[in-house]
Amino acid sequence: MEKSIFPKDFLWGGASSANQCEGAYNEGGRGLSTSDMVTFIPKEELGNNYNLELSLSHIDKYLKGDHGAYFPKRKGIDFYHRYKEDIALLAEMGLNAFRISIAWSRIFPKGIEDTPNEEGLLFYDKVFDELLRHNIQPIVTISHYETPLYLTLEYNAWENRALIDLYIKYAKVLIDRFKNKVKYWITFNEMNMMETTPYTAGGILLEKAKKDKITTVYQALHYQFVASAGIYEYAKKTAPDIKVGCMFGRLEKYPVTCNPEDALQTMKEDQMNFFYADVLVRGEYPGSMLRFFAEQGIDLDITAEDKSALRNNHAAFVGISYYMSYVAQKDPSGIKTFGNIVSSVRNPYLELSEWGWPIDAVGLRIALNRIYDRYRIPVFVVECGLGAKDTAGADGTIHDDYRIDYIRRHIEAMSETIQDGVALMGYLAWGIIDTVSCSTSEMSKRYGFIYVDQDNYGNGTQDRLRKDSFYWYQKVIKSGGTSL
Ligand code: BG6
Secondary structure, three states: OOOOOOOOOOEEEEEOOHHHHOOOOOOOOOOOEHHHHOOOOOHHHHOOOOOOOOOHHHHHHHHOOOOOOOOHHHHOOOHHHHHHHHHHHHHHHOOOEEEEEOOHHHHOOOOOOOOOOHHHHHHHHHHHHHHHHOOOEEEEEEEOOOOEHHHHHHHOHHHOOHHHHHHHHHHHHHHHHHOOOOOEEEEEOOHHHHOOOHHHHHOOOHHHOOOOHHHHHHHHHHHHHHHHHHHHHHHHHHOOOOEEEEEEEOOEEEEOOOOHHHHHHHHHHHHHHHHHHHHHHHOOOOHHHHHHHHHHOOOOOOOHHHHHHHHHOOOOOEEEEOOOEEEEOOOOOOOEEOOOOOOEEOOOOOOEOOOOOEOOHHHHHHHHHHHHHHHOOOEEEEEOOOOEOOOOOOOOOOOOHHHHHHHHHHHHHHHHHHHOOOOEEEEEEEOOEOOOOOOOOOOOOEOOOEEEOOOOOOOOOOOEEEOHHHHHHHHHHHOOOOOO
């Protein structure tokens, strides 16, 4: 067999989140979470929009009854009850890592309690034990696009400084309980999504915010930075063997032309995207962002203590999600293509996925090189995958060669990246098992290598089926990435 470029301890895995997978929203003492309030809106009504920002009247209405609406994230794919079967399939594929998130409201139903909900902790104990029994490392995201709903209603969640302590209390409980089972942790999923969807990323209802949108967004991010730093510090003191990282959605951008103005625009957008890791790895706000705040009149509540917490406590690795690349141009007009929450100018050199997301494996190599060059600490691809419509044949087969092709190209790009000298920790294919889509709450936008028989309204047997990509990834892992 050809010699593998990938290190022996490379983490070959998959990724998921509690709000998209678990279901059982009202079992085991779990409280309501922000994601439970998202209703399914059919494509004919939603068009090319996303279903991520909610209003208070929407929440008020659905707190009083379901009014015939369907809430896909309350049901997920029932991982809560089927985790053993799912983990057995992941083990059969040969995964040595699986990323899940913890539902905050399973541990602290309202977010304000003094003692955690033991039943919630026990559920994750069982999941981690099952993973470890199969030699699969759990990778844990402490907060992935959900907040106890009570915190939204009472505090407007991350708009409020009080969330720092509430989050730290919650995260400390997790670290104390699971430090011997979980080595890799991520404080927040895709921090940059706060800019686009404060409700999803920060549990914030903009209509309740005391300040304008842009100030609210960067204030919430600041609080999440300080909360992250608090957990880096706690881990260092109490669990030196665990690694706690940061994560952002990498928006790799190319200038639309070689006009220096387009290159400058690209640089500025890049600085905005690197901001999250700049703060959490380097420990201070970059000058470019301070200038941006001054120009925009953004005045943030940042204390001397906050600054010292950031300066002294840093992320152990940089996690990224990567789905596509983007194009930047000085002139804001231009052909728009739909992206992962962010739209951009159409790149004529790239094909688009069925959801209009440009496919660009070379962009992943560029992104990883640039991140490593900038921070010089290990980089981890904690999400990457292709959302597509899959059809199960009468015999239960699913031929997803388009997905295999996408993942193959991205693994090839990672192999090049490792040869470029980048310390790459692993690759976690997003939605290794079909889940509810984050942005549209559809089931029909499938990322999995394992198919789940469930439709957009939650109908179906929920049976799990192996797609062609399942057998292909199994071979890839077994060969250490040489058999692509
Ligand atoms: C990332 C999120 O932005 O993209 C995931 O962290 C999400 O939660 C993934 O599922 C894919 O996006 P979508 O909207 O296609 O599910």
